[in-house]
Amino acid sequence: MKLYxxxxxxxxxxxxxGDITSRQITESVxxxxxxxxxxVRAFITRMDELALQMADAADERFxxxxxxxxLDGIPVALKDIFLTEGILTTCGSRILENFVAPYDGTAVSQxxxxxxxxxxxxxxxxxxxxxxxxxxxxFPTHNPWDLERVPGGSSGGSAATVAAGEAIFALGTxxxxxxxxxxxxxxxxxIKPTYGRVSRYGVIAFASSLDQVGPITRDVxxxxxxxxxxxxxxxxxxxxxxxxxxxxxxLLTGDVEGMKAGLPAEYFEEGLDPQVEEIVRKAVADLxxxxxxxxxxxxxxxxxxxxxxxxxxxxxxxxxxxxYDGVRFGVRYPDAKGLTEMYKKTRSRGFGPEVQRRIMxxxxxxxxxxxxxxxxxxxRVRTIIRREFDEAFTxxxxxxxxxxxxxxxxxxxxxxxxxxxxxxxxxxxxxNIAGVAAMSVPCGLTSSGLPVxxxxxxxxxxxxxxxxxxxxxxxxxGEFPRCPL
Amino acid sequence: xxxTPEMVKHVAELARLELAGKDRRKMxxxxxxxxxxxxxxxxxxxxxxxxxxxxIEVENVFREDEVKPSLPVGKGLANAxxxxxxxxxxxxxxxx
Numbered sequence: 190m191k192l193y194x195x196x197x198x199x200x201x202x203x204x205x206x207g208d209i210t211s212r213q214i215t216e217s218v219x220x221x222x223x224x225x226x227x228x229v230r231a232f233i234t235r236m237d238e239l240a241l242q243m244a245d246a247a248d249e250r251f252x253x254x255x256x257x258x259x260l261d262g263i264p265v266a267l268k269d270i271f272l273t274e275g276i277l278t279t280c281g282s283r284i285l286e287n288f289v290a291p292y293d294g295t296a297v298s299q300x301x302x303x304x305x306x307x308x309x310x311x312x313x314x315x316x317x318x319x320x321x322x323x324x325x326x327x328f329p330t331h332n333p334w335d336l337e338r339v340p341g342g343s344s345g346g347s348a349a350t351v352a353a354g355e356a357i358f359a360l361g362t363x364x365x366x367x368x369x370x371x372x373x374x375x376x377x378x379x380i381k382p383t384y385g386r387v388s389r390y391g392v393i394a395f396a397s398s399l400d401q402v403g404p405i406t407r408d409v410x411x412x413x414x415x416x417x418x419x420x421x422x423x424x425x426x427x428x429x430x431x432x433x434x435x436x437x438x439x440l441l442t443g444d445v446e447g448m449k450a451g452l453p454a455e456y457f458e459e460g461l462d463p464q465v466e467e468i469v470r471k472a473v474a475d476l477x478x479x480x481x482x483x484x485x486x487x488x489x490x491x492x493x494x495x496x497x498x499x500x501x502x503x504x505x506x507x508x509x510x511x512x513y514d515g516v517r518f519g520v521r522y523p524d525a526k527g528l529t530e531m532y533k534k535t536r537s538r539g540f541g542p543e544v545q546r547r548i549m550x551x552x553x554x555x556x557x558x559x560x561x562x563x564x565x566x567x568x569r570v571r572t573i574i575r576r577e578f579d580e581a582f583t584x585x586x587x588x589x590x591x592x593x594x595x596x597x598x599x600x601x602x603x604x605x606x607x608x609x610x611x612x613x614x615x616x617x618x619x620x621n622i623a624g625v626a627a628m629s630v631p632c633g634l635t636s637s638g639l640p641v642x643x644x645x646x647x648x649x650x651x652x653x654x655x656x657x658x659x660x661x662x663x664x665x666x667g668e669f670p671r672c673p674l
Numbered sequence: 675x676x677x678t679p680e681m682v683k684h685v686a687e688l689a690r691l692e693l694a695g696k697d698r699r700k701m702x703x704x705x706x707x708x709x710x711x712x713x714x715x716x717x718x719x720x721x722x723x724x725x726x727x728x729x730i731e732v733e734n735v736f737r738e739d740e741v742k743p744s745l746p747v748g749k750g751l752a753n754a755x756x757x758x759x760x761x762x763x764x765x766x767x768x769x770x
Binding site: 287288289291292383384385398424427428430490492493495496497499500507511514515516517518519520521525526527528529530531532533534536537540542545546548549550552553556563565566567568569570571572573575607608611623624649 | 677681682685686688689690691692693697701704705707708709711712713714715716717718720723724725726727728729730732735737745749750752753754755756762764765766767768
């Protein structure tokens, strides 16, 4: 096995033993990027020089016996939504194509404090609005398993780097499935923690009541290591939760005997690809073999979740994106006669079509005369959806479903039909609406060799349970095939 | 709900967007389609259901009113398309 194919924990053991250096790992990853990124196009910005400096600093620490922990010296790719001091941070948008972040976001500083090596900033749907990474203002990313297909989105660049060996792990964000769906399509592990588990400080805002930061990794153990590193209360984000962070890695026992897994019928309805269904049901049966009890649960309002999301998320986005006005940062349209014209021309030229569509929808949903009928209504439905999850979690410890109803779709297939694109997130959106935790773990390949993900959902702040179920499944499943690229 | 060209024009004005002819017509249609889809929510009776604006219980977070280090002016202005002294510079505000 090549160094770029390994996991955080296997590399950490070798670094600690002095068998390899961080420079060797980093060079292996950078060479891999040289070899494949022309095809995958996962990175907006590479930072080879900085990566090698960070690697050498890590090696120095290991030599002196001052290693910072599990992530020390391990190469990571960051979604281009995270502010990184002194480094271009575009959020996938032309309007920020020249924006150099003035400070580090909290998750990024936590990775720095743990010694992780930054190799680059990854491609994404513009402002995280999309499910295929085709809405990037720069170029689409290709799925490493099949270059003619999308990697999913919006964290498609991050998921593709981990699948293709262009980083050992990555950070993403998830507002309606943007970590889990690309993880599913790329055959890697993706975690959306409970809302409030990870600080959002220094993460470019899309929909503030839904956005959450999370890990994209090769296995569940790596996910647990990374989640522990980035979780916790942050005074700079007043919505981050002051709830103790368990030592997730040490809680992975693989023992799920007697635990209850709920299967919601509503997630196995029409629209679900038959092969995806078969593969996911087999994964559920594998967990049953490990002693889990499978119980039916009901989430009857599931079918309203996408509609609720497409009011709430655009409404919050229209407010958050008002800041891109060509005054303090980003690109300004140069020849306007007055301020209002400058705003309009800057925004119309700087934002892509999907972002403009969502700003329009959100502005409409919040506008005088329509607020109660749209935004107010969606917030009430949100309460109903939350209550149904609360009720389901009285019967089951975790809920299992497919992560996405189909495997990765071909590039260009849905790009002109926004509504069809929105419906690809039907299994992941309810989780953000309710604020609960969920993750995707690879559970099989279709006959054409495309990865499928098992979606494990757990109640707020019980990521330890969810991780342990995914870990137990992973043990039962065995080694997952590597992508053929 | 049918979105008329006048509504699109009004909303674009509120959002400070400028949609050219073809884009505006496309926007009428796409917004109408999406709003038709979200009208699914009308089936649900939400009488007496309180709205959720935030999923976790958040209370007002207070802190002492102390001066702490913040972004230096130079760094704050570094990304500005135009600045003058310690200020952001904008085109003239009163049109015409």
